[in-house]
Amino acid sequence: MKITSLLPFITTAITFVFVFLVLQRYTRRRGIYLLVWGIGLILYGLGTFAEAYSTLEWNPTIFRLWYICGAMLTAAWLGQGTIYLLVRRKVGAFRLADILGGALLVLSLVAIAVMFATPLNAAAFQTTKPLSDQYREIMLSTAPRAFTPIFNIYGTLGLVGGAIYSSYIFWRKRVLPNRVLGNILIALGGLSPALGGTLSRLGTTEFLYLSELVGAVVMFTGFILATSQVPAPQTAGVELAQTT
């Protein structure tokens, strides 16, 4: 087994520890953004698990799971978590974040249905090649690929853009340095698989697994740093209480 084939196994293990911590925080604090981040991270972990499994043998359901979780939905759901945290605007009687969340849910279900309806060419599969290097030969329809950029652009802008924005806000107010640095790490961690995926689209596939591992580790570190305990602010106003 090549060393790069081990990377998705390590990424999966790290991601599920991350999932546990985020969902544990959700059970204590009840913010919907934590639940949606948890869902996004479960998708991340399932995507890397499918990559890991595919270094061992072919399984059509695992392949579909990889495309749905790893290629299509992860970034979008992580980004949606950040949108729940940051977007407070209302459109009529509804919160904009809820409208976007509802649209994401519907589009995700449609994309899953399309992916399960797509015929696969098992003969094109090789355990020695990364899935990102061979999925176009395996999928006999291009329909699922139409969804991928929509999810990924929305998710990356939400997750990375949101983390950069949060970091900038704290930096401008000169408060909570742990959240400034934590959000920088979350943005870096979000950019890493986005860069790996972009390089993969341009034909350079060998960095994808590494970029996912780096992304998981750096986002995890950022989350730990951003949520590390600081005493409740007594002089800095209400805004400080309304943070990660």
Added chain:
Amino acid sequence: MEENEARKRELARKRASLYMPSGSVLYDRVVPAVLVLLALGLGIIMLIVVGVVLRIIPYS
């Protein structure tokens, strides 16, 4: 008495951790530069993705 002093020092340290230290190179120079670079990186990746979708950049 000593315990009280230690608790006060700990509280002061924790309160200080709420705010960025003034005159810090990390927060005055490095952080804004990194934020600009991150925003540029995000913009470039988004441009490439949009370029690939619109077939301006060939899909490999």
